[in-house]
Amino acid sequence: MTKKAQKSTQSLQIPKSILFIAKILERISPKLTTLFAARLFTTPIKYKIPKREWQMEEQSRKTKLYIPTIQKKIQVYHYGESEKKVLLVHGWSGRGTQLVKIADELVKMGYQTVSFDAPAHGKSEGKTTIMTEFIASILELEKQFGPFEFAVGHSLGGMSILNAIKQNLQVKKAVIIGSGDVIQDILEDFVKKLKLSVTYATLLKAHFEKKFGEPMEHYSAHFAAQEVKIPVLVIHDQNDADVSVKAAHHIHKHLEKSELMITEHLGHRKILGSEAVIHNITSFLNS
Incomplete structure (x- = not known):
């Protein structure tokens, strides 16, 4: 694959500090690790608006x-x-x-x-x-x-x-x-990016299903x-x-x-x- 192609296919990287915390929690408590992962899973990153979007942002009502x-x-x-x-x-x-x-x-x-x-x-x-x-x-x-x-x-x-x-x-x-x-695939991909055991995907799913009272796979x-x-x-x-x-x-x-x-x-x-x-x-x- 060319360098240009490699650049275009890169995914977002999780900061090393987050990976470090996840690894420490994994050694201490599955429950704390699940709660930490759940918080991360539901917290988006807010990026600055790039120049290519300025016109739409300015001209929109x-x-x-x-x-x-x-x-x-x-x-x-x-x-x-x-x-x-x-x-x-x-x-x-x-x-x-x-x-x-x-x-x-x-x-x-x-x-x-x-x-x-x-x-x-x-x-x-x-x-x-x-x-x-x-x-x-x-x-x-x-x-x-x-x-x-x-x-x-x-x-x-x-x-x-x-x-x-x-x-x-x-x-x-x-x-x-x-x-x-x-949904299970999305959760498994997420915990892999956190460098956690894939079992945390199942724990995350159970956490959200208990919180929201419905099967996640319905979505x-x-x-x-x-x-x-x-x-x-x-x-x-x-x-x-x-x-x-x-x-x-x-x-x-x-x-x-x-x-x-x-x-x-x-x-x-x-x-x-x-x-x-x-x-x-x-x-x-x-x-």
């Missing part, structure tokens, strides 16, 4: 929206002036302006995009969050600013869109990019996909180091109407700015 079911306020971005609206949903540790290249093209096509900083992300309230809060935000956004013609989501945003459709979000088509799938993307009847475009990179491409194939298999696009050497984030990917998205939405 910004509002704060209260989500009653989770009792948090989120930052909402309205980009463009059309009455025809497309919902954009970022992924973990992302921002409402992260899908800027896609948003720019949709505005050119005559749509307004509505996006948001998920709870504990960007300029929204909270320090911790989880997928159910992404879903709650999507459903409240539909109530307040919908209807939406389409929905486009990246990573956890893709999973959240499928689950929101399962919970009656009304859109004509959806696009998911680099979406995760099986797996392929599980939600079985109840999604609208056309869905599934996009994923063969070299995605954050989410295995097997997730895309598995989700695609469980959707009733879907198209699959597999790219190469774009990784988990660079894929959002690919001209070929954006062209495929617009063609799919226009067809």
Whole structure:
């Protein structure tokens, strides 16, 4: 693989100090280690807005929206002036302006995009969050600013869109990019990155199921996909180091109407700015 390809497929690295604490706790107490890992799993990293997103951030009409079911306020971005609206949903540790290249093209096509900083992300309230809060935000956004013609989501945003459709979000088509799938796989990948024993994935799952009172696998993307009847475009990179491409194939298999696009050497984030990917998205939405 070339240096350019290697650079594009790099995943986020956990700081050595966090790995050190996790290793110490693992030697002391499984319970403390599980609680520490659970806190990390639900705490996104807030990054500065890169220059490429400044224009969307500056030109958007910004509002704060209260989500009653989770009792948090989120930052909402309205980009463009059309009455025809497309919902954009970022992924973990992302921002409402992260899908800027896609948003720019949709505005050119005559749509307004509505996006948001998920709870504990960007300029929204909270320090911790989880997928159910992404879903709650999507459903409240539909109530307040919908209807939406389409929905486009990246990573956890893709999973959240499928689950929101399962919970009656009304859109004509959806696009998911680099979406995760099986919750157990996501937990196992997370504990591996923490350099903990894989058994902690099971302990984490039990912890969250006790806390929220429902099976986590009910939120797996392929599980939600079985109840999604609208056309869905599934996009994923063969070299995605954050989410295995097997997730895309598995989700695609469980959707009733879907198209699959597999790219190469774009990784988990660079894929959002690919001209070929954006062209495929617009063609799919226009067809």
